[in-house]
Amino acid sequence: MAAHGKHVGHYIHQNSRIILCNFEQFLVRRNFGWSAAVCQQNAPAPREAAEAIVVPKKKTWSKEAVLQALAATVNRDSTAAHYMFQDDPYLTPRTSAEFKLYSLSQESGRLAAKHIVNTNPKFFQKDFAEPHIPCLMPETMEPRIEDVSEAALLERIMLRKVKAAVDMYDQLLQAGTTVSTDATNDLLDLICLYGDHDPLQDDKPEVEDVDKGRRRKGRPQRAIDLVKIVWRENNNAERIFNLLPERDTRAYSALIRGMVKYGAHVKAFNTYTDMLNNRLTADVHIFNALISAATEVREKYNEKWDLIVELLKQMNEQKVKPNLLTFNAVLKALRRCGSLARAQSLHTLSEMKALGITPSLASFHHVLGIFYKTVSSLQGQTDILQEVLTEVAGRSFVPQDPDDVYFFSTAMRICLETKDLESAYRVHNLLNVGENWRLLGDSFQQSIYYGRFFNLLCMMEHIDVVLKWYNELIPSLFYPNPQGMKDLLQALDTDNRLDMIPQIWKDIRRMGHDNKSDLVEELLSLMARDRHSPEVQESFAACALDVRSLYKQGQVAKVALEWTTASMTNITTILLAAQKTKQAWDMLNIFKTKNRVPSEELIDEFLVRIKDGQQAVELVQISASFCLPSTPNLAQRVLQEFELSEEQRNIVSELEVATHDNE
Known part of the structure; x- marks a missing residue:
């Protein structure tokens, strides 16, 4: 019995090892990070070998691993709105204008809430979140250290208070306090990053633009405003740099990069020469900035490239290892080097790969x-x-x-x-x-x-x-945009699928492009060009009537569409093709109201559709009022093809004679 139990225990032990190895192999196939060596390590060993089970090291997962795994199991729903609008489906935008308005409003609301929280942090000290979410807690936006000290200087630097940090630095020097090199370099980094101006806080509007002498309330700073910041002569960065008893590479790096960023390219190269004269070695950030500025200090293409090559040689001499941004700066500069750029760009990519830079x-x-x-x-x-x-x-x-x-x-x-x-x-x-x-x-x-x-x-x-x-x-x-919808209409025309135009028109209206006259006229011309089945013509007529409702006799409330001869002709043709004679006749009245002349082909099309003698007489009168050359022939056809009363015949005959005389 004991022997039997020992045999069963050994069998379970051996099979458990096999199951463990198979499970590990499954994890390997599922990319869970365990190598095949682990399975081999845990494979069944001979009976004479040690039978200890080696437990593999556990896999450390990121905090988002479960969410990423769940997200990988689903695809994007093409019928759903963008994820940024899921919180409020009622306000989901339907047009590009609504999309822009909603996005800006949403971002403005976040900034407003952030401003209130950061301005009044004392009212938001209770943290109900579990676990704690630091980014949702109020930020410290105002300095808390009031005394003149290096700690106060570092606090203002951390808060990105450029002017306040410079003032604190000057107070420290006036008090005879020595500021550490690291703190001074931090201040230089801040000044050069923002061009000696206080940056606009993300949660505060720009109140006034003193330089332009006009007020701009509640308007966020734009990229164009940042471009206008230039490097001023003898600004605070240069002044503080000149006050340094010992200038190291980091100080030169901050100054040169600031000069390049704000347009002082020649001065940046002069500062670099001064650094070399002081027997200092540049860092990779200095070279990256100078390479990007090389095309600004030389005029000819070959001179620009020669300067870039010289900088790369100096990097090699100073044993400065280039990084990805170095080569990207070279490639970006080559875009302004003319015909020699093609060969040199491929050579640059080869150099990147040779140095192991992807x-x-x-x-x-x-x-x-x-x-x-x-x-x-x-x-x-x-x-x-x-x-x-x-x-x-x-x-x-x-x-x-x-x-x-x-x-x-x-x-x-x-x-x-x-x-x-x-x-x-x-x-x-x-x-x-x-x-x-x-x-x-x-x-x-x-x-x-x-x-x-x-x-x-x-x-x-x-x-x-x-x-x-x-x-x-x-x-x-x-x-x-409207051009994209015109491209779609052309694609429908190319493959003879014009029957889908009414459906596309609904999307055009939904996207807010129904006020683009060129797009609307393109759509009308495609529907009016050929004849289709009665069902398609009926849908075209409904679409044409919907378009007509936008014009409002030339005065439109919401959209800026004005009648043109082409649009009136196309709508009338579409209505006639769908046997909508009454609505087409209304279009002729619009022709008269707008003093537009219908084409002779359109008048002939009307004559084919008309079955009433009185309407035929009125058609001749309309043709005569527009002085169309085909009026006499039209009158003769009406006299021959319609049963008219004596009075109606006299009217048509008089019009025929009158138009002949005018000719």
């Missing part, structure tokens, strides 16, 4: 910008694009350079201009790898990218594929 999306963005700079350079030049897409295929990227967000829109622009649909699909597939979609940029960049992609689809794809993408992208990812 190019980012910004690197490839600059390369594409070099090879596809003009429209003429796009013709027959898709090899570089193909090589770039092969290089980045299947890779997931993370933000490493501010210019990373321009790669997808640039690549799609090239695909559109070269009409390369296959490459466009490759670009879009790359966008869907991992979290590459985060590198698409803000809503403006996203609209550019998807607009170009949809435009190319409308030109090159079959209409069924176009409509599939139309339902996939719109409006969950972007709102097409």
Whole structure:
């Protein structure tokens, strides 16, 4: 019995080891991070070997691992609104204008709430969140240290109070207090970062612009305002830098980068020369800034490139290892170096790979910008694009350079201009790898990218594929502009699917493009051009009447549409084709009201549809009132084809004679 129990125990022990190994192999196949060596380590050993079970080290998961795993099990709902609007479905935008208004309003509300919380932190001390969420707690926005000390200086630097920090630094010097080198360098970093101006706080509006002498209340600072900041002569950064008893590389780095950022390029190079004269070695940030400024201090293309090469040689001499931003600065500068840029850009990419530096999306963005700079350079030049897409295929990227967000829109622009649909699909597939979609940029960049992609689809794809993408992208990812809707109408025309125009018209109205006269007239002309089945003509007529309701006799309440001869003619033709004679007759009255002359073809079309003699007489009268040359022939046809009373015949005959005399 004991022997039997020992045998059963050994059997369970051996099988448990096999089950453990199989489970570990399953984890390996599921990419849970355990290597095959672990399974081999735990494989069943001979009976004479030690039978101790080795427990593998546990896997450390990130806090978002469960959420990421759950998110990977579902796809995006193309019929749902953008995730940023899920909190309030009632206000979900339907047009691009509403999207912009909602987005700005939402961001404005966040900033307003943040301003109230940070301005009155004493009212928001209770923390009900579990676990504690520090980012939701009030921030310290005002200095708390009042005495003159280095701690007060560091506090103002941390709060990004440029003027207050400079004032505290001056007070410390006047009091005879020595400020540490690190604190002084921190102050220099702050001043050079913001150009010797106080930055606009994220939660505060800009109240007044003293430089322009006018008030601007409640308006956030724009990027154009930042561009206007220039490097002033002998500003606080230069003054504090000159007061330093010993100037190290970090101080020079802050000053040079600030000069480059705010346009003092020549002065930056002079400061760099002064640093070399003081027997100091530059850091990689100095070289990156100088490389980006090289194209501003030289005029000729070869001189610009020679200066960049000289800076790279100095990096090598000073044993400064370049980083990704160094090579991206070189590639960006090459975009302004003319014809020599192509060969040198490929050489730069080779140097990056030789040093083990993986190019980012910004690197490839600059390369594409070099090879596809003009429209003429796009013709027959898709090899570089193909090589770039092969290089980045299947890779997931993370933000490493501010210019990373321009790669997808640039690549799609090239695909559109070269009409390369296959490459466009490759670009879009790359966008869907991992979290590459985060590198698409803000809503403006996203609209550019998807607009170009949809435009190319409308030109090159079959209409069924176009409509599939139309339902996939719109409006969950972007709102097409009027040109995008015109492209869709042209795609419907190319594949003879004009029967879908009434449905597209509903989307045009929903997106707020029904006030674009060129788009509306394009739609009307497509419906009026050919004849279709009675069902399609009926839907066209309903659509035309809906369009007519927008005009309001030329005075429109909500949309800016005005009658044109083409729009009136097309609507009338559509109504006549659908046997809507009464509504078409109303359109003739609009012709008279607007002093517009209908075409002779339209009058002939009316005559074919009319079955009443009185209306035929009125048609001749209308034709005569417009002095149409075809009025005599029209009168003769009416006299021959309609049963008229004596009075009606006299009227038509008089009109025929009168028009003959006028001729």
